[in-house]
Amino acid sequence: MLRYPIALLACLPLVGSPALALSPVTLDVSVAAGIYRVRFDALLDAPVEGVARVLTDYVAYVSLDPRIRSSEVIGTAPDGAPLVKTRIRACAGFFCRDVRRVEHVTLGDGVLVARALPERSDLRSSVARTEWRAEGDRTRVRYEAEFTPDFWVPTVISRNYAGRMLRESVLELFENVEEQARER
Numbered sequence: 001m002l003r004y005p006i007a008l009l010a011c012l013p014l015v016g017s018p019a020l021a022l023s024p025v026t027l028d029v030s031v032a033a034g035i036y037r038v039r040f041d042a043l044l045d046a047p048v049e050g051v052a053r054v055l056t057d058y059v060a061y062v063s064l065d066p067r068i069r070s071s072e073v074i075g076t077a078p079d080g081a082p083l084v085k086t087r088i089r090a091c092a093g094f095f096c097r098d099v100r101r102v103e104h105v106t107l108g109d110g111v112l113v114a115r116a117l118p119e120r121s122d123l124r125s126s127v128a129r130t131e132w133r134a135e136g137d138r139t140r141v142r143y144e145a146e147f148t149p150d151f152w153v154p155t156v157i158s159r160n161y162a163g164r165m166l167r168e169s170v171l172e173l174f175e176n177v178e179e180q181a182r183e184r
Contacts, residue, residue, distance in 0.1 A: 021045030022171070022178050029166045031158050040143040040170050048110075048134040050181030051141065055112055055130060058084045058105065064176045065169070067091075074102065081106050084114070092161040095154055101126065116147070124148040139181070141174060 026041040044051060054060070061071035061084075070087045077083055081104050088099045102120035106113045110133050116126035126147035133140050153162075 022175050024171065027167055027170065029163045029170075031162045031166075034153070034158070035146060035148050036162065036166065038143070038145045038166055038170055040141070040174065042141055042174060043135060044139045044141055044174065044178040044181065046139055046178045046181035047137060048132060048139045050184040051132050051139040051177060052110070053184045054177050054180045055132065056107060058082065060180075061086060063180065065173050067169075069098070077104050083117075085120075092157045092165050095157045097122075097151065099123070099149070103128075118150065122150050124150040141177075143170065143174070 022045065023043040024040070025043070026039055028037075028039040030037045054064070058073055059071055062068045067089050068086055069089050070085075072085055073082050074085045075083045083102055084105050085100070085102045088101070090097050090099050099122045100120075101123060102117045103114040103126070104117060110131055112130045114126075114128045116123045118124055126145070128145035128147075129143070131142045
């Protein structure tokens with residue numbers, strides 16, 4: 001499950017973006033007992049090499065979503081995996097918060113997994129997994145994320161706004177991945 005180490009996705013507001021050729025197959029969002037879950041499957045109208053470059057350019061995450069205020073590689077874990085720190089401005093309705101996240105990012109062949117380090121993040125837990133593979137000249141992307149904030153989220157926000165906002169946020173993020181992957 002990735003978050004896009006982005007993973008990120010904690011109660012984010014939505015900003016519309018121009019329609020691209022992204023073709024969502026699945027977009028499921030749920031919020032229950034303080035745990036947020038997202039499942040996304042889509043075909044991006046972009047080459048797999050470009051999608052891989054965008055998803056693994058951790059410092060450029062700020063260009064994928066205006067809510068990501070900063071993103072930097074702050075070191076490496078003992079296993080050699082990068083540690084990526086992001087700061088996200090998460091707003092939903094009247095509720096806004098800066099969310100800090102440090103993630104241990106592992107990269108395999110077409111798979112990126114980001115796990116938040118709770119002791120260095122504003123998340124009790126967070127795992128995001130993104131997979132990508134070529135389908136002709138397009139790219140199939142599967143993204144799953146599950147996270148639990150380590151701060152209070154008003155019930156009215158989690159019940160009435162979070163699902164819709166996460167849905168729109170994921171769409172915007174991957175529309176931007178698609179657009180940038182076409183340019184790379």
